[in-house]
Amino acid sequence: MFENKIALVTGGSSGIGLGIAKELAQLGARVIITGRDEAKLAGAAQEIGAGTAWVTVDVTSVRDVQAMFDRIKVEQGLLDIVVANAGGGTIAPIGHITEEQVDRTFGTNVKGVIFTVQGALPLMKAGGSVTIIGSTASFNPPPGMSVYGASKAAVRNLVRSWIQEIKGSGVRINVVSPGPVHTESLESFFPADQKDAAFEFMHAQSTVGRIGTPADIARAVAFLAGESSGYINGIELFADGGASQI
Numbered sequence: 001m002f003e004n005k006i007a008l009v010t011g012g013s014s015g016i017g018l019g020i021a022k023e024l025a026q027l028g029a030r031v032i033i034t035g036r037d038e039a040k041l042a043g044a045a046q047e048i049g050a051g052t053a054w055v056t057v058d059v060t061s062v063r064d065v066q067a068m069f070d071r072i073k074v075e076q077g078l079l080d081i082v083v084a085n086a087g088g089g090t091i092a093p094i095g096h097i098t099e100e101q102v103d104r105t106f107g108t109n110v111k112g113v114i115f116t117v118q119g120a121l122p123l124m125k126a127g128g129s130v131t132i133i134g135s136t137a138s139f140n141p142p143p144g145m146s147v148y149g150a151s152k153a154a155v156r157n158l159v160r161s162w163i164q165e166i167k168g169s170g171v172r173i174n175v176v177s178p179g180p181v182h183t184e185s186l187e188s189f190f191p192a193d194q195k196d197a198a199f200e201f202m203h204a205q206s207t208v209g210r211i212g213t214p215a216d217i218a219r220a221v222a223f224l225a226g227e228s229s230g231y232i233n234g235i236e237l238f239a240d241g242g243a244s245q246i
């Protein structure tokens with residue numbers, strides 16, 4: 001499906017990003033993954049398979065992100081698929097929100113996505129696809145997740161404008177918004193004494209009887225990256241077991 005295609009997956013060294021990178025590689029793409037931790041990237045690249053490249057970059061640094069694209073242009077050429085997945089967040093109810101938390105969350109999830117997409121577009125040709133990993137928190141953030149939810153609502157809104165601005169380029173931009181997906185970062189999201197109750201709640205919210213896996217999200221991304229979704233542009237696809245729709 002993706003033979004002769006080059007795919008960039010930011011935050012491809014663990015969790016959902018690693019699942020996406022594996023799926024795209026399985027479908028024939030040559031994959032480039034990014035993250036901040038070189039050792040983690042090297043291990044993930046080995047897991048994804050031969051030919052996987054990696055670039056160490058902190059997406060909160062605009063200069064580093066641009067340097068990454070300069071390097072990709074020289075070493076890999078043009079990009080067909082871009083997945084802006086690097087992101088994360090922490091829990092803090094109003095009254096406990098800190099400046100550091102806001103700067104880190106918006107620096108990674110909003111600024112990081114803006115400069116990833118802006119840097120990638122000049123390297124993309126007609127038929128290319130950009131997918132941004134949002135979250136159902138963009139729509140119904142649970143208590144304590146207001147800052148994270150706001151950052152994900154922001155990226156969803158950026159896309160509405162961007163698809164008009166790049167009209168005619170042949171490149172599509174969509175958002176995949178996962179519900180809870182079992183990853184290490186989700187495990188560490190909750191304080192130890194609240195973890196069991198949180199997972200129980202998330203399972204109960206799902207109308208398909210379980211929370212998600214990285215592979216669930218990867219399949220949604222692969223659909224949006226491929227030609228069969230050629231008439232789909234600017235959407236937010238919820239991959240959440242129906243939880244956000246009830």
Ligand SMILES: NC(=O)c1ccc[n+]([C@@H]2O[C@H](COP(=O)([O-])OP(=O)(O)OC[C@H]3O[C@@H](n4cnc5c(N)ncnc54)[C@H](OP(=O)(O)O)[C@@H]3O)[C@@H](O)[C@H]2O)c1
Binds near residue numbers: 011088089182
């Ligand atoms: N897990 C869920 O339940 C869930 C639900 C909805 C949405 N999401 C979204 O899905 C995406 C992936 O989440 P995940 O659960 O898979 O998290 P994860 O396992 O912690 O993976 C995050 C990835 O992003 C990279 N990353 C984080 N901050 C970075 C930065 N400043 N610069 C460059 N790379 C950075 C990490 O690598 P390094 O640490 O080495 O930098 C890692 O590869 C995020 O956007 C998250 O908001 C997750």
